[in-house]
Amino acid sequence: MKQYWEIFVAFAKIGTFTIGGGYAMIPLIEKEVVDRKKWISRSDFVDMIAVSQSAPGILAVNISILTGYKLKKNKGSVVASLGSTLPSFLIILLIALFFRQFEHIEWIQKMFKAIRPAVVALIAVPVFTTAKAIGINIKTVVIPVIAALLIWFWGISPVYIILAAAIGGLIYGYFHRKYQ
Amino acid sequence: MIYLQLFISYFKIGLFGFGGGYAMLSLIQHEVVEQYGWISQQEFTDIVAISQMTPGPIGINSATYIGYSATNNILGSFIATFAVCLPSFIILLIIAGAFVKFRTNRYVDDAFKGLRPATVGLIASAALLLMNPENFIDHKSIIIFIAAFVLTMFYKVHPILMIILAGISGLLLY
Numbered sequence: 001m002k003q004y005w006e007i008f009v010a011f012a013k014i015g016t017f018t019i020g021g022g023y024a025m026i027p028l029i030e031k032e033v034v035d036r037k038k039w040i041s042r043s044d045f046v047d048m049i050a051v052s053q054s055a056p057g058i059l060a061v062n063i064s065i066l067t068g069y070k071l072k073k074n075k076g077s078v079v080a081s082l083g084s085t086l087p088s089f090l091i092i093l094l095i096a097l098f099f100r101q102f103e104h105i106e107w108i109q110k111m112f113k114a115i116r117p118a119v120v121a122l123i124a125v126p127v128f129t130t131a132k133a134i135g136i137n138i139k140t141v142v143i144p145v146i147a148a149l150l151i152w153f154w155g156i157s158p159v160y161i162i163l164a165a166a167i168g169g170l171i172y173g174y175f176h177r178k179y180q
Numbered sequence: 181m182i183y184l185q186l187f188i189s190y191f192k193i194g195l196f197g198f199g200g201g202y203a204m205l206s207l208i209q210h211e212v213v214e215q216y217g218w219i220s221q222q223e224f225t226d227i228v229a230i231s232q233m234t235p236g237p238i239g240i241n242s243a244t245y246i247g248y249s250a251t252n253n254i255l256g257s258f259i260a261t262f263a264v265c266l267p268s269f270i271i272l273l274i275i276a277g278a279f280v281k282f283r284t285n286r287y288v289d290d291a292f293k294g295l296r297p298a299t300v301g302l303i304a305s306a307a308l309l310l311m312n313p314e315n316f317i318d319h320k321s322i323i324i325f326i327a328a329f330v331l332t333m334f335y336k337v338h339p340i341l342m343i344i345l346a347g348i349s350g351l352l353l354y
Contacts (some may be wrong), residue, residue, distance in 0.1 A: 019340060023200065040222045050283050051275070054292065057194045057268035058239040065272045074273060081265060088236020089244050093257055095230055095246040103226075107351060111289075113348025114324050115343055116315040121328035123341050124207050126202045126306040129333075131300045147301025148319065151206055152308040155214065158207040161298055162196045169294025170287060172262050 004079050007071060010037060011064050011083030019061075024062045025084075033067055040070055060084055182251055183259055185216060188242050190263035197264075199299030202237040205306035208242050219251035222314040232339045239264050318352050 010032050018025040026049060036142045040048070048070075052062035061081050068080025102108055129143075136144065147165070150156040187188040189211040197204040205228065212218045219227070240261060247260030275282045282288060316322060322348060331337040337345075 001196075016235050019233065019246075025237075049281055049319055051272075054282070054285040054288055055271050055275070056197050058204075058237045058264065058273070060237050061240070061265050061268050062272060065268055066276065068194065068304065069273065069276050077269065077273065078240065078338040081269075083237070085240050085265065088234065088240050089257070089261055091234050091236070092230075092241045092244040093248065093254065095234070096245045096257065099226075099230070100249075102190045102261065110348035110354040111350040112226060112229070113219060113317060113354050114320075114346045115229050116222065117321040117325040118328035118342055118346035119225050119229045119232070119309045120307055120315055121325050121341060122332060123202060123205065123228070123303065123310065124325075124329055125332045129301060129303045130199075130303060134296045134300070136300060142295040143294070144299075144301035145302060148304035148308060151210070151302070151305035157210050158302055158305070159192060159210075160195045161302065162198060165298030167294070169291045172293060173286070173290025176324075 003072065004075065006037070007068060007076060007079050008083040010079045011068075011110055012087055015060070015084040016087040023059070025063070029060075029067070040067060043068070182257065186221055186250060186260045187263045190247075190260045193239065194264040195267040195279055197239060198295050199302065202306065203299045203302040204239055206240075206309065208246075208303045212242070212250075212341055214284065216250075218246055220314065221310065221312055223249070224228060225310055225315050229343055233343055239270050240337060258268075324349060324353075 011029075012027050014025060014032060018028055030042075030045055034042050034045050048063060048066045052059055052066060055062050061084065064080040064084040065077040068076035068078070070076070072079070103112070131141075131144065143165070147161045148160060151158055191208050193204065193211060197207060209224060211223050213221055223345035227242055227245050228238065230245070231238045236240065243264045244257045247257035248254065250256055250260075316325070328342055328346060331345075332339070332342055
């Protein structure tokens, strides 16, 4: 029982103090579960990150599930992911309950008028940083361009784009091996 | 049955959400804005802003927020948040035993050769969808967008600081 509580507290701490989620959480989780609590070895942790990134879903939740599972199987994974999601759940719930009362205040409206285009910029930046990070070149740039146009211009569900991309990757891999 | 729709939408978002928070945005947007109209484009942008400044991943934050605004009930928040996490549980608990095998699986590798470049397109579509008249109300919006883009891209200004700066400029400009 004590260890469940410890797992919960460790992940709740991480969930409370990482603003922006996902990647920002990785170093904090590493510090907590590898360095401080010594629950997991560093090499296991690196494997977990790799699997968390390849599995669908929210990265922070995936890491919590895998760490919790490693410690206390199924129950551990529930406790760890509860810990990491509960703080943001409660904070956002409070905001959802009260934001509608505040959003009509004049100075808040003024701020959000300027915040909205800035947020769009915050989303536009990772288009380029991600493209650079994964090494998009003249040949492969056609994939993101078509994907973006299909979703943006023709309103195709991203679900189909994701399925098509994964299947495309599998077909490419098959022929690549066959003719090598 | 809005609760069931919420559950299905967020289950889908959890199941097909590859490539991190920003890539997930277009999926969330497609479901909650375009498909069901639970919130407006503007509200969606506001949620992204709020999410950048509060703890936790955008996937959870949007589920909690939209779950509430779609139903006016905390149960909606709970269902959406639970649903977005559920596919992760199912998939990871299945592969937990064959962990290392999954990591080095050639088919997973192959699929990601297609998924990775598509992720860039997903993020781009999220940005393009948000470049709409609801968010860009006048020429000042365009100037703010360019300034925020340059500051974040080239001067590595932190997103939270960027939102605060934008907020202050809003007080001065509007």
